[in-house]
Each structure stands twice: as C-alpha cells, then as structure tokens.
Amino acid sequence: xxxxxxxxxxxxxxxxxxxxxxxxxxxxxxxxxxxxxxxxxxxxxxxxxxxxxxxxxxxxxxxxxxxxxxxxxxxxxxxxxxxxxxxxxxxxxxxxxxxxxxxxxxxxxxxxxxxxxxxxxxxxxxxxxxxxxxxxxxxxxxxxxxxxxxxxxxxxxxxxxxxxxxxxxxxxxxxxxxxxxxxxxxxxxxxxxxxxxxxxxxxxxxxxxxxxxxxxxxxxxxxxxxxxxxxxxxxxxxxxxxxxxxxxxxxxxxxxxxxxxxxxxxxxxxxxxxxxxxxxxxxxxxxxxxxxxx
Amino acid sequence: xxxxxxxxxxxxxxxxxxxxxxxxxxxxxxxxxxxxxxxxxxxxxxxxxxxxxxxxxxxxxxxxxxxxxxxxxxxxxxxxxxxxxxxxxxxxxxxxxxxxxxxxxxxxxxxxxxxxxxxxxxxxxxxxxxxxxxxxxxxxxxxxxxxxxxxxxxxxxxxxxxxxxxxxxxxxxxxxxxxxxxxxxxxxxxxxxxxxxxxxxxxxxxxxxxxxxxxxxxxxxxxxxxxxxxxxxxxxxxxxxxxxxxxxxxxxxxxxxxxxxxxxxxxxxxxxxxxxxxxxxxxx
Numbered sequence: 001x002x003x004x005x006x007x008x009x010x011x012x013x014x015x016x017x018x019x020x021x022x023x024x025x026x027x028x029x030x031x032x033x034x035x036x037x038x039x040x041x042x043x044x045x046x047x048x049x050x051x052x053x054x055x056x057x058x059x060x061x062x063x064x065x066x067x068x069x070x071x072x073x074x075x076x077x078x079x080x081x082x083x084x085x086x087x088x089x090x091x092x093x094x095x096x097x098x099x100x101x102x103x104x105x106x107x108x109x110x111x112x113x114x115x116x117x118x119x120x121x122x123x124x125x126x127x128x129x130x131x132x133x134x135x136x137x138x139x140x141x142x143x144x145x146x147x148x149x150x151x152x153x154x155x156x157x158x159x160x161x162x163x164x165x166x167x168x169x170x171x172x173x174x175x176x177x178x179x180x181x182x183x184x185x186x187x188x189x190x191x192x193x194x195x196x197x198x199x200x201x202x203x204x205x206x207x208x209x210x211x212x213x214x215x216x217x218x219x220x221x222x223x224x225x226x227x228x229x230x231x232x233x234x235x236x237x238x239x240x241x242x243x244x245x246x247x248x249x250x251x252x253x254x255x256x257x258x259x260x261x262x263x264x265x266x267x268x269x270x271x272x273x274x275x276x277x278x279x280x281x282x283x284x285x286x287x288x289x290x291x292x293x294x
Numbered sequence: 295x296x297x298x299x300x301x302x303x304x305x306x307x308x309x310x311x312x313x314x315x316x317x318x319x320x321x322x323x324x325x326x327x328x329x330x331x332x333x334x335x336x337x338x339x340x341x342x343x344x345x346x347x348x349x350x351x352x353x354x355x356x357x358x359x360x361x362x363x364x365x366x367x368x369x370x371x372x373x374x375x376x377x378x379x380x381x382x383x384x385x386x387x388x389x390x391x392x393x394x395x396x397x398x399x400x401x402x403x404x405x406x407x408x409x410x411x412x413x414x415x416x417x418x419x420x421x422x423x424x425x426x427x428x429x430x431x432x433x434x435x436x437x438x439x440x441x442x443x444x445x446x447x448x449x450x451x452x453x454x455x456x457x458x459x460x461x462x463x464x465x466x467x468x469x470x471x472x473x474x475x476x477x478x479x480x481x482x483x484x485x486x487x488x489x490x491x492x493x494x495x496x497x498x499x500x501x502x503x504x505x506x507x508x509x510x511x512x513x514x515x516x517x518x519x520x521x522x523x524x525x526x527x528x529x530x531x532x533x534x535x536x537x538x539x540x541x542x543x544x545x546x547x548x549x550x551x552x553x554x555x556x557x558x559x560x561x562x563x564x565x566x567x568x569x570x571x572x573x574x575x576x577x578x
Binding site: 060103 | 332336343345349350353354360381382386388392424427428430432433436516517523524534537545552556557
C-alpha cells in the first residue's frame with residue numbers, strides 16, 4: 001500500500017514555511033494597524049459625542065425602570081390587567097394610525113409616479129443625452145440625501161400644520177430613493193425589444209411603454225412596496241414636527257410622561273408595521289415568482 | 295400586390311392574434327381592478343388628509359419665496375458652532391453603527407437557521423429585532439433622552455438601538471446564505487461547533503457584514519443629522535432652530551453642509567468597502 005504522502009526535502013520546506021510565516025506576519029500587521037486606527041477613531045468619536053460610560057452605567061437602571069413604568073397604569077396596576085383603561089384612546093389612536101398609513105400610501109404612490117417619469121432620464125441606456133443623465137442623477141441624489149423630516153419641517157412652515165406637508169415630504173424622499181432603484185432596474189433590461197420598437201418607428205415614450213415597462217413592472221412594484229413599508233415607519237414620526245399622523249400623540253405622551261399611553265401607542269405602531277411587513281412581503285414574493293415565471 | 299405585401303391587412307392580423315394583441319381577458323380585469331383600487335384609496339386619502347388646490351398653491355408660492363431667501367447660503371455668525379455640530383453628527387453615526395454591529399453580531403447567529411437549532415430562541419430573537427426595527431430612530435432618541443439626558447450620547451444610543459434590529463436581520467440572512475461545506479469540513483477534522491463557526495462561517499460572512507456596516511454608516515449619518523430635532527445632539531438642533539426662526543440662508547447653508555458630508559462619507563466608505571471586501575462577484 002504505497003499511500004505515503006511525498007515529503008519535500010527539508011531545505012524546500014524551510015523556504016516554504018518561511019514564506020508562509022512572513023505572509024502571516026504581514027497579514028497580522030495590517031490587521032493590527034487597522035485595529036489601532038479604529039481604536040483611535042473610537043476615542044476621538046467618543047470624545048466628540050460626549051460618551052459618558054459612567055453616566056450610562058449610573059442611569060442604566062432608568063432605561064429598565066422607564067420601560068417598566070410605561071407598562072403600568074396610573075393606578076399602579078400592570079397594563080395587561082385592564083386593557084380597556086390602557087387603550088382608553090383606541091378610537092382616536094386608530095384614526096391617527098389610519099392617517100399615518102394614508103400619508104405613507106399617498107407619499108409612496110406620488111413618489112413612485114414621479115420616480116417612474118424621472119428614472120429613464122437617469123439611466124445609461126435610455127437617457128437622451130449625458131447632460132440630462134447628469135442632472136437627473138444629481139436631482140435624485142438631492143431628494144434622497146436630505147432627510148424627509150427636514151423637508152417636513154420646511155413644508156410645515158409653507159403649507160401649514162397637518163398631513164399635507166407630511167405627504168409631500170415623504171413623496172420627495174421617495175422620488176429620490178425609488179428613482180435610483182428604478183434606474184438600476186432599467187439599466188439591466190434586455191435592449192433588443194427597445195431596438196425593435198425604435199426600428200419600427202416608435203417614439204421614445206412608445207418604446208418605453210411597449211418594450212421597457214413590461215420588463216420592469218414587477219421589479220418596480222416590488223421596490224415600491226418595500227418603500228411603502230419604510231415610509232410607514234417614516235410617517236409614524238412625521239407628527240413630531242407637526243406633519244400629521246400618530247407621531248403627534250406619541251410625542252405628546254412621551255413629553256408629558258403619560259407612561260401607559262407611550263406603550264399603548266408604540267405597540268400599535270409596531271403591530272401596524274409588522275402587519276404591513278408581512279402583507280407586502282407576501283405580495284413581493286408573488287411578484288418575484290411572477291417575474292421568474294416569464 | 296406589392297403594397298399589400300408591405301402593409302398586410304392589420305385587422306385580419308388583429309383578429310387572428312386577438313389574445314396576443316390585447317392580452318387575456320382575465321389579466322385585463324385584474325389590472326383594471328388593481329388600478330381602480332389604488333386610485334380609490336388615493337382619492338380617499340386626498341379627501342381625508344384635506345388636500346386642496348388652494349392650499350397647495352399658496353404653499354408652493356410660499357416655498358418659492360423661501361427658495362429666493364435661501365440664496366446666497368451663509369453660515370451667519372456661527373460657522374464654528376456648525377462645524378462642531380457636524381463633527382458631532384458624524385461621531386454619533388460612527389459610534390452608533392459600530393456598537394450596533396458589535397451587539398447584532400451574536401444576535402445574527404441566534405436568529406439564523408443553520409447556527410441555532412432551537413426554534414424558540416430563533417423565534418424570540420427574530421421578533422425582538424423586528425420590534426426594535428418597527429420603532430423609528432427618532433422615537434428611540436426620545437426614549438434614551440429620558441435615560442442619559444439631552445445631548446449626543448442619547449443620539450449614539452438611539453442610532454445603535456434602531457440598527458441592532460436591522461443588522462441582526464441582515465446578518466442572520468447572510469449567515470443562512472453561506473456555503474455550509476466549510477463548516478462541515480472543520481467539524482469533520484475534529485473541530486467543535488465553536489471552531490466550525492469561527493473558521494467555517496465567520497470568514498464567509500465577514501465581508502458581507504463589513505460592507506453592510508459601511509453602507510449603514512453612510513445612511514446613519516443622514517439619520518444623525520435629524521435626531522438633533524428632538525435634542526439628541528448633532529446639527530439637527532441648529533437646522534430645526536433656523537427653520538423655526540425663518541433664517542432661510544442659514545438653512546440652505548446647513549443643508550449644503552449635510553449634502554457635502556454625506557457625499558464625502560459615501561466616497562470614503564465605498565473606497566473602504568472595495569479595499570476590505572474587494573470586487574466580489576457571485577453570491578456574496
């Protein structure tokens with residue numbers, strides 16, 4: 001049974017293992033330098049952000065006690081023992097939650113429509129010229145880099161308090177975020193149908209309608225649904241700056257220390273977000289399988 | 295004869311391939327129903343949320359005036375304070391992302407099907423991170439302010455908390471998507487489960503984790519610019535103040551500062567991602 005593993009001569013082994021050791025050492029050195037740089041950055045950032053571990057340690061109890069307190073009613077009983085008292089404002093909150101969902105819906109819908117009409121200008125394959133592409137891309141970048149709450153703050157001054165500025169803020173942010181994703185989808189399409197349509201005399205928008213849209217629609221819808229889910233979360237805090245929805249009640253409850261209300265509203269928001277997560281995930285999976293079925 | 299060959303009878307073609315031209319009947323009904331439902335909900339929303347052309351018109355006129363007042367952008371008398379607040383913002387995003395990644399790392403293993411056999415633990419970990427994710431960063435900031443007081447530290451903790459949920463979900467997905475043969479190889483040569491995770495799984499998921507972290511660092515810089523609105527440090531405090539006092543030229547300056555910072559961090563993090571992860575093609 002000649003299964004012996006061939007053994008290299010010692011000089012060769014020595015050379016190889018020396019090379020291995022030096023390669024290992026070099027790798028270790030890079031890692032060490034990386035860790036050192038990271039440590040220095042952490043120290044600096046900790047200094048700037050006024051991280052105070054002693055304070056955190058001393059007040060850590062307050063987080064648990066706060067989280068505990070929001071689950072007790074004013075009369076000292078656990079919230080779960082008296083659901084009716086806990087959710088005393090259910091009707092009002094459900095109204096506000098419904099508002100929040102509609103803000104997210106309208107913002108997503110208008111944003112998706114805007115993104116649809118803008119995304120083709122931002123692609124390599126369908127933009128009319130490079131200048132158009134450049135400006136479309138910069139515009140989309142601007143829309144998604146400025147946080148929606150900032151738009152909401154400005155719009156509240158311009159349009160007045162209420163859900164209208166919330167919808168507009170979410171819409172603009174959605175145009176930026178979806179426009180980028182839509183453009184990426186369009187850049188990955190099969191160009192042959194587009195060439196076919198153009199060759200038979202179609203205009204740019206006719207070619208888009210009959211050759212591009214059928215290819216990208218499932219993907220667009222799936223991204224829009226994902227965005228809707230994100231926007232529900234965003235709409236839940238629009239009320240913080242006076243732009244409508246359940247955020248208004250939440251910030252009031254937190255600021256005025258209505259403890260049991262805080263937990264009641266938070267749980268409502270979490271439940272709503274989870275349900276929408278589940279539903280949109282279902283629809284998205286169906287859309288994706290629809291696309292693969294083609 | 296020649297013309298008829300070049301322009302065949304279109305009505306005959308349409309009649310022959312009716313299904314191809316206009317799609318199946320059922321598909322058309324479904325499309326119509328979906329579009330009508332969406333438009334219906336939109337109409338309901340427009341009425342309920344009190345949209346009106348008068349309001350939109352006057353608001354847009356107002357916005358136009360604000361835009362006019364925004365040029366030229368100026369830092370006013372507080373350039374130094376603004377720069378300091380911006381540094382604070384970046385520091386908040388950096389520390390928040392790092393802490394969240396560290397805490398979410400073990401949670402990812404607890405939530406992944408191939409590393410955690412116990413269904414209950416997996417279920418609880420997932421629901422835990424789902425509920426954390428359902429709450430917006432601003433809400434977490436308000437809650438942490440109650441614990442550590444006003445200031446950037448509350449911001450760090452808020453970013454950290456809301457990212458723990460996102461990271462542990464992403465990590466568990468990355469762990470579930472790995473090639474399990476590496477771990478099996480380690481086990482077959484006598485390695486323990488911890489060895490299998492350390493040498494079979496971690497090297498595979500590390501590039502994904504790091505690139506996600508860098509990506510989130512950029513998006514957290516954006517979130518960190520707004521948590522100042524509720525008093526958790528950073529440039530948001532100045533921004534909200536300037537908007538409330540109608541100092542539009544300074545608002546424009548702060549927004550420009552934010553845009554430049556985010557673009558710079560985007561540049562640095564994509565460079566770092568390339569340097570650490572490399573051009574990767576394929577599954578991961």
